[in-house]
Amino acid sequence: MPELRELIRRKRHGGALDAAELRWLVDEAVAGRVPDYQLAAWLMACCFTHLNATETLALTAAFVGSGEQLVWNNVTRPLVDKHSTGGVGDKVSLALAPWLAAAGLALPKMSGRGLGHTGGTLDKLAAIPGFRTDLDQPAMQRLLDSVGCCIAAQSPTLVPADKLFYALRDATETVDELGLIVASIMSKKLACGAQHIVLDVKCGSGAFFPNPPAAQAFAAMAARIGREAGRNVACVIAPMEQPLGRAVGNALEVQEAAGLLSGGQDSPELRAACLELGVAALELVHGATADHGTLLLDLLESGAAWESFQRWVAAQGGDWAAFEHGAASAAAHYRQVTVTATSAGRLERLDALTVGLLACDLGAGRRNKEDVIDPWVGVECLAKVGDSVEPGQELARLTVMPQEPRTDEQLAAAYLAAAGFAV
Amino acid sequence: MPELRELIRRKRHGGALDAAELRWLVDEAVAGRVPDYQLAAWLMACCFTHLNATETLALTAAFVGSGEQLVWNNVTRPLVDKHSTGGVGDKVSLALAPWLAAAGLALPKMSGRGLGHTGGTLDKLAAIPGFRTDLDQPAMQRLLDSVGCCIAAQSPTLVPADKLFYALRDATETVDELGLIVASIMSKKLACGAQHIVLDVKCGSGAFFPNPPAAQAFAAMAARIGREAGRNVACVIAPMEQPLGRAVGNALEVQEAAGLLSGGQDSPELRAACLELGVAALELVHGATADHGTLLLDLLESGAAWESFQRWVAAQGGDWAAFEHGAASAAAHYRQVTVTATSAGRLERLDALTVGLLACDLGAGRRNKEDVIDPWVGVECLAKVGDSVEPGQELARLTVMPQEPRTDEQLAAAYLAAAGFAV
Numbered sequence: 001m002p003e004l005r006e007l008i009r010r011k012r013h014g015g016a017l018d019a020a021e022l023r024w025l026v027d028e029a030v031a032g033r034v035p036d037y038q039l040a041a042w043l044m045a046c047c048f049t050h051l052n053a054t055e056t057l058a059l060t061a062a063f064v065g066s067g068e069q070l071v072w073n074n075v076t077r078p079l080v081d082k083h084s085t086g087g088v089g090d091k092v093s094l095a096l097a098p099w100l101a102a103a104g105l106a107l108p109k110m111s112g113r114g115l116g117h118t119g120g121t122l123d124k125l126a127a128i129p130g131f132r133t134d135l136d137q138p139a140m141q142r143l144l145d146s147v148g149c150c151i152a153a154q155s156p157t158l159v160p161a162d163k164l165f166y167a168l169r170d171a172t173e174t175v176d177e178l179g180l181i182v183a184s185i186m187s188k189k190l191a192c193g194a195q196h197i198v199l200d201v202k203c204g205s206g207a208f209f210p211n212p213p214a215a216q217a218f219a220a221m222a223a224r225i226g227r228e229a230g231r232n233v234a235c236v237i238a239p240m241e242q243p244l245g246r247a248v249g250n251a252l253e254v255q256e257a258a259g260l261l262s263g264g265q266d267s268p269e270l271r272a273a274c275l276e277l278g279v280a281a282l283e284l285v286h287g288a289t290a291d292h293g294t295l296l297l298d299l300l301e302s303g304a305a306w307e308s309f310q311r312w313v314a315a316q317g318g319d320w321a322a323f324e325h326g327a328a329s330a331a332a333h334y335r336q337v338t339v340t341a342t343s344a345g346r347l348e349r350l351d352a353l354t355v356g357l358l359a360c361d362l363g364a365g366r367r368n369k370e371d372v373i374d375p376w377v378g379v380e381c382l383a384k385v386g387d388s389v390e391p392g393q394e395l396a397r398l399t400v401m402p403q404e405p406r407t408d409e410q411l412a413a414a415y416l417a418a419a420g421f422a423v
Numbered sequence: 424m425p426e427l428r429e430l431i432r433r434k435r436h437g438g439a440l441d442a443a444e445l446r447w448l449v450d451e452a453v454a455g456r457v458p459d460y461q462l463a464a465w466l467m468a469c470c471f472t473h474l475n476a477t478e479t480l481a482l483t484a485a486f487v488g489s490g491e492q493l494v495w496n497n498v499t500r501p502l503v504d505k506h507s508t509g510g511v512g513d514k515v516s517l518a519l520a521p522w523l524a525a526a527g528l529a530l531p532k533m534s535g536r537g538l539g540h541t542g543g544t545l546d547k548l549a550a551i552p553g554f555r556t557d558l559d560q561p562a563m564q565r566l567l568d569s570v571g572c573c574i575a576a577q578s579p580t581l582v583p584a585d586k587l588f589y590a591l592r593d594a595t596e597t598v599d600e601l602g603l604i605v606a607s608i609m610s611k612k613l614a615c616g617a618q619h620i621v622l623d624v625k626c627g628s629g630a631f632f633p634n635p636p637a638a639q640a641f642a643a644m645a646a647r648i649g650r651e652a653g654r655n656v657a658c659v660i661a662p663m664e665q666p667l668g669r670a671v672g673n674a675l676e677v678q679e680a681a682g683l684l685s686g687g688q689d690s691p692e693l694r695a696a697c698l699e700l701g702v703a704a705l706e707l708v709h710g711a712t713a714d715h716g717t718l719l720l721d722l723l724e725s726g727a728a729w730e731s732f733q734r735w736v737a738a739q740g741g742d743w744a745a746f747e748h749g750a751a752s753a754a755a756h757y758r759q760v761t762v763t764a765t766s767a768g769r770l771e772r773l774d775a776l777t778v779g780l781l782a783c784d785l786g787a788g789r790r791n792k793e794d795v796i797d798p799w800v801g802v803e804c805l806a807k808v809g810d811s812v813e814p815g816q817e818l819a820r821l822t823v824m825p826q827e828p829r830t831d832e833q834l835a836a837a838y839l840a841a842a843g844f845a846v
Contacts (some may be wrong), residue, residue, distance in 0.1 A: 008596040012470065040460035041595035044467035047435065172464035173432040 002349035011045040019058035026062035026161045034358035043174040051179025063187030066161035070193035077106035078285040086118040088206035089243035094257035096274045098308035101148025102299045109151045117356030127251035127375035129320035147312045158191045182221045196284045199235045206352025207240035242350040245270040249378010251365040255278040261306040330376035337398040338414040341389040347418030434468040442481035448692040449485035449584045466488035474602025486610030489584035493616035494838040500529035500825035501708040504617035509541040509628035511779035512666035517680035519697045521731035524571025533577045540779030550674035554741035570735045581614045605644045619707045622658045629775025656705040665773040668693040672787040672801010684729040753799035760821040762835040774841030
């Protein structure tokens with residue numbers, strides 16, 4: 001094998017590493033034999049000279065090979081993995097996993113915690129008292145058998161290389177190189193073992209990808225890598241200029257997902273997002289053999305999706321009654337701040353990043369890895385882009401910790417910084 | 424102060440750091456508070472987006488400020504520092520320092536050890552039994568008073584930041600960014616305290632700079648940084664396509680320098696290189712007030728330069744008689760390999776890098792920091808570029824360790840790989 005320095009030099013000068021070299025680099029790094037500073041220099045060089053498709057495929061394979069790979073021998077339903085690149089108010093997984101389970105698919109999903117303005121699915125589920133996500137494969141298998149879906153914490157035995165590389169990328173401002181992103185995401189999907197992979201690629205203000213070309217480039221590369229690894233991949237590219245749906249905040253998002261499935265409170269945007277991704281998943285599995293959208297709406301209207309949600313929450317240990325009690329208690333005991341319109345107009349902009357950071361600052365997310373999340377705080381966006389508003393109309397409701405030092409006016413101003421109106 | 428990550432991000436995206444930020448980065452790094460991997464990422468980003476002149480000046484100042492700075496209060500002669508960027512067979516300092524001391528200048532020089540194909544001045548001096556280079560400032564001062572020159576090992580108390588940055592640059596393939604090179608070299612010159620600085624900038628096959636534009640860019644930036652720090656700077660750009668002069672190897676180079684000064688064996692190329700740099704130094708100090716070249720030649724012919732050399736060697740503890748005895752003994756006991764011409768022709772090429780690496784492999788240099796040098800081995804280039812040679816004529820003489828495993832033919836072939844002939 002060549003020297004590490006030769007690999008850095010080659011990448012710095014725009015050359016490519018072959019599969020054996022990338023596998024060696026990853027294996028040596030995981031074994032602790034690559035100094036952090038050399039890996040950091042290599043990562044920064046990659047940001048300037050980029051990884052080509054062959055390198056990205058090889059790096060992904062090396063990542064997969066760095067740890068355990070799940071094999072699902074005893075699941076008879078088609079196995080589907082759904083992954084979102086993350087956005088503000090993105091609670092799609094909470095509704096879609098049990099919904100698609102009701103449609104006969106099996107969804108063995110692993111998720112992460114949130115950092116910064118995008119929430120993590122695990123943090124949202126943690127709002128449900130008793131909900132357990134530390135599941136090993138037998139536990140996941142039992143949930144697939146009994147419910148058809150599960151959402152587990154990312155296992156440290158899967159793709160340990162990604163954990164190591166990601167921590168270094170995060171510390172060295174080298175996160176946003178396409179090949180590194182694809183290898184990080186796709187290696188976890190491949191190691192998780194589902195035959196069908198649906199990628200929800202968000203782009204815009206509150207998303208990982210700033211614009212459609214960046215999202216398309218990711219989608220194309222991720223799909224190629226997945227297919228070359230023998231999987232079926234579908235990508236949905238979705239704008240994220242404003243938060244997805246109404247709620248931004250952990251319990252509030254769980255409530256929104258549950259409201260959609262139970263019929264208690266519709267969320268048209270969330271419903272549309274779930275339908276688009278759900279249809280993509282069903283077409284991936286079954287082909288365009290039926291009107292999958294109608295099938296999904298039938299499952300919603302019949303209550304089957306809601307029943308699946310409740311079975312799933314209970315099967316992962318969640319106490320739904322306790323959650324509803326807690327949510328009612330928070331509504332009573334937490335400060336509620338109402339943001340109202342001062343004049344008539346049409347909402348033209350509701351910046352997802354600004355709303356996401358506000359929710360994060362209220363305690364719904366982590367600025368730093370050590371921060372503790374309050375499940376009950378958050379933001380409800382009552383007017384969305386395109387809505388006409390009247391003076392005095394409620395634009396948003398903020399649920400705020402009692403000890404929050406800012407005044408109602410300051411908090412309203414922080415929310416209104418995200419909004420733009422046309423008369 | 425901003426976060427480290429912000430400094431990396433800014434450099435990655437082509438922004439500039441201000442003087443306070445660079446000083447903070449350097450001070451924090453020296454204090455051990457900058458993780459290696461973040462500094463490595465920053466260095467790699469600098470290689471792609473470069474440091475501008477303002478940043479280079481600020482980084483140089485921050486480097487100088489990271490350690491002790493020598494102040495020469497009691498030296499009445501003009502203080503001159505001469506620095507070469509390094510080349511194959513570059514023994515100029517050995518001859519020029521005592522020669523210029525004889526011309527009334529004071530040369531407080533610090534040097535380093537060699538690595539790879541270019542030899543270090545300290546390694547050459549180590550061939551002289553007893554020669555000491557671990558000198559503190561009082562010892563240097565005494566040498567300037569008594570002899571007018573000294574060559575000391577780089578003090579660890581001067582520019583500790585450079586040692587740290589250089590080790591990381593070396594390990595991460597980020598050595599060749601102009602701003603980092605200039606800061607590294609000029610900070611040591613500035614900290615060493617001489618008012619006048621002469622830079623010998625080599626370019627070509629055996630040199631640090633591959634071509635004249637790279638050498639000129641360095642010279643321009645280094646001169647600018649030196650002048651902005653209030654010093655007088657002269658730069659001489661010299662090609663290094665073939666080795667400088669005859670000898671490549673530690674004792675052999677000392678012999679060549681001594682032969683020039685003593686008149687025992689002229690070395691026209693070494694003489695020309697010393698004269699060019701010596702005149703540059705004298706013009707820097709005195710202006711073009713006299714024919715400095717003739718003055719220097721007078722000092723050579725009168726024996727004053729040779730006398731200065733002997734005084735200097737003795738003052739630093741060197742035993743010249745022991746050196747001459749050792750050289751004679753090596754000539755008798757080491758294997759001598761003669762490389763001869765097989766046909767008539769004109770030598771058109773004698774690749775400095777190839778000769779330098781051959782000498783290094785013979786034991787004259789270090790491939791790795793831990794390698795031990797044999798002072799007596801090396802190469803003497805008896806024909807230089809432009810020389811016409813006859814069949815059977817000696818092209819080179821190799822002095823080889825007795826245990827060298829290669830045959831004479833193999834060693835001759837290794838040397839001839841450096842040479843190109845025209846019929």
